[in-house]
Amino acid sequence: MSEHDAPRGEVRHTTSAGYGTTAVRLDQGHVQGSGRLPERFENPGLAPHVPRMADLDERAAKRAEKQVATLFGLSSLATIVFIVAYFAIDSKHTAFIPGIGEANLYNVVLGVLLAIALLGVGVGAVHWAKTLMPDTESVEMRHPQRASDADRERVVTNLTEGGTAAQLGRRPLIKFSLLGALALPPLALLLPLLGGLGPLPKDQLSRTMWKKGDRLVRDPERTPIRADQVTIGSVFHVLPESIKDSQHVLEDKAKAAVLLMRLDPEDIKPAKERDWGHDGIVAYSKICTHVGCPVGLYEQQTHHLLCPCHQSTFDVTQDCKVIFGPAKRPLPQLKITVDSEGYLVADAPFREAVGPSFWERGHA
Amino acid sequence: MNALAARRRHPAAIALLLLLGLVLTGVAYSTFAPKQADASPAAASQVEEGKKLFLANCSTCHGLQAQGTNVGPSLAGVGAASVDFQVGTGRMPLAKPDVQAPKAKVRFRQPEISALAAYVASLAPGPPIPDAQYTKGDGDVAKGGELFRVNCAMCHNFAGSGGALTRGKYAPSLRNVQGKHIYEAMVTGPQSMPVFNDANISPQSKNDIISYLHAIDKEENVGGMNLGNLGPVSEGLFAWVFGLGLMVAFAVWLGRKAA
Numbered sequence: 001m002s003e004h005d006a007p008r009g010e011v012r013h014t015t016s017a018g019y020g021t022t023a024v025r026l027d028q029g030h031v032q033g034s035g036r037l038p039e040r041f042e043n044p045g046l047a048p049h050v051p052r053m054a055d056l057d058e059r060a061a062k063r064a065e066k067q068v069a070t071l072f073g074l075s076s077l078a079t080i081v082f083i084v085a086y087f088a089i090d091s092k093h094t095a096f097i098p099g100i101g102e103a104n105l106y107n108v109v110l111g112v113l114l115a116i117a118l119l120g121v122g123v124g125a126v127h128w129a130k131t132l133m134p135d136t137e138s139v140e141m142r143h144p145q146r147a148s149d150a151d152r153e154r155v156v157t158n159l160t161e162g163g164t165a166a167q168l169g170r171r172p173l174i175k176f177s178l179l180g181a182l183a184l185p186p187l188a189l190l191l192p193l194l195g196g197l198g199p200l201p202k203d204q205l206s207r208t209m210w211k212k213g214d215r216l217v218r219d220p221e222r223t224p225i226r227a228d229q230v231t232i233g234s235v236f237h238v239l240p241e242s243i244k245d246s247q248h249v250l251e252d253k254a255k256a257a258v259l260l261m262r263l264d265p266e267d268i269k270p271a272k273e274r275d276w277g278h279d280g281i282v283a284y285s286k287i288c289t290h291v292g293c294p295v296g297l298y299e300q301q302t303h304h305l306l307c308p309c310h311q312s313t314f315d316v317t318q319d320c321k322v323i324f325g326p327a328k329r330p331l332p333q334l335k336i337t338v339d340s341e342g343y344l345v346a347d348a349p350f351r352e353a354v355g356p357s358f359w360e361r362g363h364a
Numbered sequence: 365m366n367a368l369a370a371r372r373r374h375p376a377a378i379a380l381l382l383l384l385g386l387v388l389t390g391v392a393y394s395t396f397a398p399k400q401a402d403a404s405p406a407a408a409s410q411v412e413e414g415k416k417l418f419l420a421n422c423s424t425c426h427g428l429q430a431q432g433t434n435v436g437p438s439l440a441g442v443g444a445a446s447v448d449f450q451v452g453t454g455r456m457p458l459a460k461p462d463v464q465a466p467k468a469k470v471r472f473r474q475p476e477i478s479a480l481a482a483y484v485a486s487l488a489p490g491p492p493i494p495d496a497q498y499t500k501g502d503g504d505v506a507k508g509g510e511l512f513r514v515n516c517a518m519c520h521n522f523a524g525s526g527g528a529l530t531r532g533k534y535a536p537s538l539r540n541v542q543g544k545h546i547y548e549a550m551v552t553g554p555q556s557m558p559v560f561n562d563a564n565i566s567p568q569s570k571n572d573i574i575s576y577l578h579a580i581d582k583e584e585n586v587g588g589m590n591l592g593n594l595g596p597v598s599e600g601l602f603a604w605v606f607g608l609g610l611m612v613a614f615a616v617w618l619g620r621k622a623a
Contacts (some may be wrong), residue, residue, distance in 0.1 A: 103586075233558055296519070306530050
């Protein structure tokens with residue numbers, strides 16, 4: 001004990017008066033008390049065994065027995081009613097069930113009965129084990145895991161003798177060719193696994209179906225849209241007309257979906273957005289730049305476009321700049337114009353890849 | 365007759381004849397052409413009554429001439445459909461300014477609403493109250509469902525349960541809404557909702573959408589409680605609170621010694 005600690009020792013003796021000299025103050029701990037931690041903590045052993053009600057009182061045991069039997073009986077009963085209900089109730093029949101409303105009676109009744117049948121067995125079994133099955137504590141000591149020295153010795157001897165007998169040390173040619181033969185075959189297994197992941201995507205992620213002159217058509221009717229039909233405040237869900245020739249409609253739709261809106265041209269701030277649109281009609285990719293959900297929640301008063309998945313919010317008056325949420329890039333704009341018949345057409349494909357980021361983005 | 369016959373080769377004769385033909389055709393067309401049933405040139409008395417109701421109930425916010433003030437927009441050109449929707453669903457008159465006018469108790473009887481609508485429609489042309497044949501909901505439910513999922517479901521939820529928008533605004537539930545009000549909302553684009561005019565979604569397609577919504581109103585819950593049809597939020601909450609709660613309760617019970 002150092003000199004530094006001495007005054008605190010004094011304090012302990014003076015303030016613990018009345019509690020006996022062995023009492024340890026909470027702010028001092030073991031180091032001050034007996035000097036150091038004990039070499040080993042003693043095994044405190046098992047807590048004293050407390051007998052259960054059913055162990056002491058025969059009537060309590062009888063009661064527990066009845067409870068378990070009731071639970072098992074309830075389970076059997078539910079199963080029998082289940083079988084009856086299966087045939088008795090018309091599967092189309094509906095009924096008003098409090099808390100649920102108008103519901104299919106067949107499904108609800110079968111579900112509830114099945115729950116009672118299974119829970120009855122489970123709860124009954126657990127209750128049986130807890131109240132009536134033996135509950136004496138028993139201890140099984142853990143065996144040491146280390147093998148005996150003799151066994152360890154024998155393994156080493158066996159291996160060395162085997163190696164010598166096989167002439168591994170004398171014939172390195174065999175040793176190294178064997179190593180190669182064992183190391184390479186896994187490649188034959190790995191290659192088809194990687195090849196089975198499918199063809200390389202090439203530029204599929206960077207391109208959509210949109211091309212110059214492709215008419216904008218309504219989703220799902222696929223009818224072309226005249227510019228004068230798009231009144232201010234309108235929103236159209238749009239696909240390229242060429243989707244009708246698509247071999248993989250869902251894949252192509254997932255990239256080419258476009259939202260068409262008409263704003264007051266005065267409200268559009270960037271000149272680029274106005275130039276790429278037509279008289280306040282602007283078309284933006286509907287695929288969120290965060291993880292690719294369809295961004296369709298257009299608020300016509302604030303001109304905010306909200307993505308329903310993670311609440312990324314884009315401002316249509318500012319070239320769909322991200323103003324809230326996890327998206328990092330604005331939605332790509334589709335440059336549109338009108339053809340000789342007054343229908344809206346794409347003036348160019350998307351200038352950048354639509355949708356979420358990927359490794360090769362901007363390189364293809 | 366001779367005088368006419370004598371002048372039949374006069375240079376003006378052709379022009380006169382053409383003019384006569386055009387006038388006759390025009391008169392005949394306007395006489396025999398089928399007329400559109402139109403309720404918009406409402407009786408002057410109805411407009412007058414509507415104006416009185418407007419001055420008493422709406423002019424505080426919308427201005428004495430419905431020209432709009434800094435607390436309420438101008439009503440010129442919003443049309444009868446807008447009035448019928450806003451007043452007919454209790455959204456107007458607005459009890460207090462908020463992010464959005466909520467659906468509320470309807471304050472006026474239908475004749476009063478019609479009078480208000482007639483007055484506002486008389487200010488400037490706008491979408492009229494839709495023809496009843498397109499709001500009955502007797503159309504193609506499957507096609508309506510497809511149109512609903514493309515055009516409406518992102519805000520109003522796949523089952524029309526409604527959903528959240530930005531900054532406290534929301535898309536209301538479409539459960540048990542009259543077909544007329546659904547149609548009017550699509551045509552007028554109330555509040556945050558964009559406009560879906562008849563050139564975008566035809567009246568017949570709007571009827572299909574109404575049919576779809578009415579069909580899901582009547583649909584029973586096949587699998588028990590539907591949890592509001594709100595999708596993963598309410599289902600997840602239910603599973604985490606009740607499902608997991610039940611399992612924790614069983615685990616605690618399993619771990620306790622019997623008395």
